[in-house]
Amino acid sequence: LAASAERLTTLTLYRNGSRHSGAGGYTNAASEEKQVTFYVDATAFALGDVLTMRASIADRVLQEFSLHVEVPLFQSAVFQLGKDYVTGTYQRHTQPEWQLALLALQLNGDVLSKVPPTTDSDFKYYAKGKILETSTVRVCGYNANGQLLQAYPVMLK
Secondary structure, three states, X not given: OOOOXXXXXXXXXXXXXXXXXXXXXXXXXXXXXXXXXXXXOOOOOOOOOOEEEEEEEOOEEEEEEEEXXXXXXXXXXXXXXXXXEEEEEEOOOOOHHHOOOEEXXXXXXXXXXXXXXXXXXXXEEEOOOOOOOOOOEEEEEEOOOOOEEEEEEOEEO
């Protein structure tokens, strides 16, 4: 939450313009931003949903911001410097639109070519000569429709 001298009382999540859930009793600080945790039952969410969070005092909105829907897929992603492949594991989901069909590396902001995962739980992406010690690398997972499910940081060793 943004720094504010006013005390915050509620957070409300809107899904596609309709109130989904809310919680009260939050406070913020006048001098610094504050991170808060807000738990949501997202089992019915879809990738195309538009999520908005509103921070309010009584009925007056102090702050409103959009949230990105991300499907938790990846459990690990590692690249050993000097080696050939980024390797890792992922989990399968029961909802077809949440199934990993393709993955790609995002290297310093640029997305490289998409490839299918190796097995139902593992992936391997050829990256020899592309990743440096100072690189910022994420593995991006896509469903069969090409929608981004998750961008997950790759640990460099």
